[in-house]
Amino acid sequence: MNIIDLVTAASPAKDHADFIENTLGSRFAEVRDGKIPFIVHGAGSAGARMVPVFRALDLEPVAVTDNAPEKIGSSIQGLPVLDPETAHARHPSAIVTLAAGKYQQEIAERLRSAGFGEDQIVRTSPDALRFYTHIEQWRWTTADLARHAPDLEKTYALLSDDESRRIFVQRLALLHNPADYRSWQRHLAENSFVRRYPPPQDKGAPESHYYFNNDILRLGTGEILVDCGAFDGDTLYHFLKRKPAGGKYVAHCLEPDSHSFAKLHEVAHADPDVFLYRIGAWSEKATLYFENLGTTDSRISRAPTPTRIEVDRLDDLLLGRPVSIIKMDIEGAERQALRGARALIRENRPALLISVYHRRDDLFEIPGLIDEIVPGYRYYLRLFSDDFTELVLLAVPERDQDE
Structure with missing residues (x-):
């Protein structure tokens, strides 16, 4: 098998349900089906990286929220950055997913004081959040794999043991479909x-x-x-x-x-x-x-x-x-x-x-x-x-x- 076939065979399923469940919580099906809107909280680098992942799944946030006054009125990936109070006034039924690994308790308190219920606030585990927000920047599309196939084939041939070749193929496969956290955890357990x-x-x-x-x-x-x-x-x-x-x-x-x-x-x-x-x-x-x-x-x-x-x-x-x-x-x-x-x-x-x-x-x-x-x-x-x-x-x- 050539390197593209090896990577494709090792790639996780493409449904991304893992990402949706972890970031949108138990009501993810309602969001997926368009019954309720959702908001990304965090106008920093994590929020900026999460929005394209959602869009790749045909899920469009209605806004980004943040607690920092200096960020209010700006935009992230074309979405308005609102304070929690304004966001609740405009979208009172929305789910809010936290794109922040730190200070989640303080953020949740601010969102609750703005009117969001506890069942509307989704806390993604910091470990999963790091995976979702960082892995996207290293993503390999099918076109990327094809363009670099000769170099990837050469590197695969240079590697000297099965563990190295396994890590190489699994890493490319995970980056080819970067939002599967469960597959990433299996990769870590093995390597x-x-x-x-x-x-x-x-x-x-x-x-x-x-x-x-x-x-x-x-x-x-x-x-x-x-x-x-x-x-x-x-x-x-x-x-x-x-x-x-x-x-x-x-x-x-x-x-x-x-x-x-x-x-x-x-x-x-x-x-x-x-x-x-x-x-x-x-x-x-x-x-x-x-x-x-x-x-x-x-x-x-x-x-x-x-x-x-x-x-x-x-x-x-x-x-x-x-x-x-x-x-x-x-x-x-x-x-x-x-x-x-x-x-x-x-x-x-x-x-x-x-x-x-x-x-x-x-x-x-x-x-x-x-x-x-x-x-x-x-x-x-x-x-x-x-x-x-x-x-x-x-x-x-x-x-x-x-x-």
């Missing part, structure tokens, strides 16, 4: 490291533990890590924790966010084998706008921001130095950073731990880029989280796998 191998209650998010505790990467007594997107030192912590007695582990940690860099410095503890760089990895030396948030969402920005950071090629920073592992989790800048590390990768053939979930096409473009830089890697996909994030490509030189 999530968090569910299969619960992480220790330790520093950092689970993926920082799994980078060095998985079934693919084999650590030796001497390792040299380049950590791009070192954040607050969580990956560094777990890397040093794996160092065996008598071993020597060296780390080069890049983190441009000023808040996170301060925390990273604390984890390093003036270790003489840990080198810190307040800089971003990129394809060339430049100064770029940056969202300096102090969180895992800090990232390079195309739009002007108050903060600008220095970025550079790993080839210029580290070429000539030995490297055994390169990890990149840099919020969509992975492709640019890999292009700036061509010589370093060719010279050292390090193991690569690369996030492939920030941009939709990373799933096939990053394996293809690495294979172009230097052939002879084996490729594995592993899901190091319990949601749609932290899908990691582990690229390991064949010589390491053969030892």
Whole structure:
């Protein structure tokens, strides 16, 4: 079977009843049949993403509501943004679905005070809401699959084990029909490291533990890590924790966010084998706008921001130095950073731990880029989280796998 046939066969049913039931509650049939109107509460990014999903199902909200005064009078996806009182006056029988993972109780209280009954307010679970509102941005249409079929076929052929191929096909299938939450939960149950191998209650998010505790990467007594997107030192912590007695582990940690860099410095503890760089990895030396948030969402920005950071090629920073592992989790800048590390990768053939979930096409473009830089890697996909994030490509030189 070709990749399109594999994805089509693995795609969930197209009725989207799962999405409708979760977002419109027990009265979804009345909404579906046009007997009562419905409103989306939340004029933020979640609300903006939910409206197109409803429209794809031929369901049209009558309005969007929000509690923030500054948003009232604006529009979301062509729908008016109303305060709850005005919305109730215009649509007193409407169902209100909450496009907000936080503050649901406070929002419900405001809606009740505006006149909506408790049976008119639908609280979607935060986990399901994250799925519905984020997955839409990565959707694969049938035309997308056909257009990228050669690249998808190549990536599928590069993957080295059944688990990786299963994750690849299932991920594409879920994105081909993105509103099936039950199928997504089955995917997590089968593939999530968090569910299969619960992480220790330790520093950092689970993926920082799994980078060095998985079934693919084999650590030796001497390792040299380049950590791009070192954040607050969580990956560094777990890397040093794996160092065996008598071993020597060296780390080069890049983190441009000023808040996170301060925390990273604390984890390093003036270790003489840990080198810190307040800089971003990129394809060339430049100064770029940056969202300096102090969180895992800090990232390079195309739009002007108050903060600008220095970025550079790993080839210029580290070429000539030995490297055994390169990890990149840099919020969509992975492709640019890999292009700036061509010589370093060719010279050292390090193991690569690369996030492939920030941009939709990373799933096939990053394996293809690495294979172009230097052939002879084996490729594995592993899901190091319990949601749609932290899908990691582990690229390991064949010589390491053969030892």
